[in-house]
Amino acid sequence: MTPHEKKGATQYTPYHPRWYRTRVSTYWWLWKWYYLKFVLRELSSIFVAYFVVITLLQVHSLSRGSETYARFEERMRNPLTIALNAISFFFVLFHAITWFNLAPRAIVARLGGKRVPDILIAGSNYVAWLAISATVAWFILR
Amino acid sequence: MAETIQLEVTRYSPEHDAAPTFQRFEVPYRKDWVVLDALNYIKDKLDGSLSYRWSCRMGICGSCGMMVNGQPKLTCATFLSHYAPGAVRVEPLRYFPVVRDLVIEMTDFMVKLQKVKPWIIRKAEKSLADGEYPQTPQQLDAYKQFSMCINCMLCYAACPVYGLDPLFAGPAAIALAQRYNLDSRDQGAKERMDILSQHEGIWGCTFVGECTEACPKNVDPAGAIQQYKLTAAKEWLKSLLMPWGAK
Numbered sequence: 001m002t003p004h005e006k007k008g009a010t011q012y013t014p015y016h017p018r019w020y021r022t023r024v025s026t027y028w029w030l031w032k033w034y035y036l037k038f039v040l041r042e043l044s045s046i047f048v049a050y051f052v053v054i055t056l057l058q059v060h061s062l063s064r065g066s067e068t069y070a071r072f073e074e075r076m077r078n079p080l081t082i083a084l085n086a087i088s089f090f091f092v093l094f095h096a097i098t099w100f101n102l103a104p105r106a107i108v109a110r111l112g113g114k115r116v117p118d119i120l121i122a123g124s125n126y127v128a129w130l131a132i133s134a135t136v137a138w139f140i141l142r
Numbered sequence: 143m144a145e146t147i148q149l150e151v152t153r154y155s156p157e158h159d160a161a162p163t164f165q166r167f168e169v170p171y172r173k174d175w176v177v178l179d180a181l182n183y184i185k186d187k188l189d190g191s192l193s194y195r196w197s198c199r200m201g202i203c204g205s206c207g208m209m210v211n212g213q214p215k216l217t218c219a220t221f222l223s224h225y226a227p228g229a230v231r232v233e234p235l236r237y238f239p240v241v242r243d244l245v246i247e248m249t250d251f252m253v254k255l256q257k258v259k260p261w262i263i264r265k266a267e268k269s270l271a272d273g274e275y276p277q278t279p280q281q282l283d284a285y286k287q288f289s290m291c292i293n294c295m296l297c298y299a300a301c302p303v304y305g306l307d308p309l310f311a312g313p314a315a316i317a318l319a320q321r322y323n324l325d326s327r328d329q330g331a332k333e334r335m336d337i338l339s340q341h342e343g344i345w346g347c348t349f350v351g352e353c354t355e356a357c358p359k360n361v362d363p364a365g366a367i368q369q370y371k372l373t374a375a376k377e378w379l380k381s382l383l384m385p386w387g388a389k
Contacts, residue, residue: 018156019156019241019247020239021239022236022237024302024305034351035350105354106371113280
């Protein structure tokens with residue numbers, strides 16, 4: 001029994017007992033830039049989660065008073081943390097941009113019987129992103 | 143001397159070989175020849191035992207899909223000039239079991255296709271006297287793109303999810319299910335949803351997107367699957383908020 005048959009895939013007729021099935025290489029994602037981009041996009045979710053944890057820690061230390069927050073800031077100044085944050089920021093950007101660009105494929109909106117152009121669907125995501133970022137920046141920098 | 147081009151073709155004889163090998167052929171190079179023409183030349187002039195599928199040679203029947211230099215292609219629509227002067231490697235469609243040479247076993251696809259009920263389902267058929275089911279151009283436009291699928295299976299050969307999880311329904315089957323879901327004459331969306339909202343259905347897809355790149359008919363199966371995911375999520379939310387509305 002082949003691994004595929006063990007997993008419950010369609011059983012083939014017994015008349016050709018010697019089909020050849022190629023094994024999928026562990027490195028299939030290196031075959032094409034398209035595959036690699038997909039794997040990087042999936043990987044980026046780890047960095048998105050990392051930023052969520054960092055933000056929660058930041059809020060937590062802020063709620064514990066100025067001394068705790070100063071310690072948090074001190075940890076954030078560590079060159080290793082800065083490097084990790086820089087890499088994470090790159091992946092978060094990659095995550096956001098690739099998902100925004102894919103949004104029109106999933107969302108089919110119709111206005112007056114016509115399909116809303118892709119650029120408007122992706123564009124609205126970017127506009128929302130900019131607006132939220134500007135609001136956050138205003139709160140931090142004012 | 144006439145120009146020639148090298149073709150590396152997969153050979154596999156289940157009676158004699160433990161694994162496929164490559165055989166190199168030298169065929170005339172003509173600008174108006176597609177890969178299928180070169181295969182036909184080999185079959186006619188060099189080695190009559192070469193096995194492969196083809197029929198219409200005009201991108202309609204979907205029989206001649208093969209891997210050409212690692213990419214899933216309809217060999218009737220892939221010109222040698224695109225690869226010349228380099229060698230062209232022709233292999234059977236990836237992820238399918240190989241029966242012989244370039245011939246793959248497609249039962250898995252046929253079973254999956256049937257499972258998603260790709261036909262118009264009516265709760266009650268109108269009588270002939272009641273006339274036809276009219277459709278506006280907008281209603282036709284809603285599903286037309288997905289109806290262009292020719293079942294060539296190039297999207298399966300492009301999909302690493304199908305390669306890694308043979309239970310996955312796959313791009314073409316889901317796109318065709320969506321084609322009927324979006325058809326204003328159809329009333330079978332609920333039946334298909336029960337089949338496709340399983341893990342092996344739409345949720346198996348991780349949106350690699352390569353199926354759409356490979357599709358020779360611009361069907362966009364990846365888009366169909368994501369749209370279906372959105373519909374399934376909305377239905378799930380609806381059943382959660384309004385359990386009395388469920389069947």
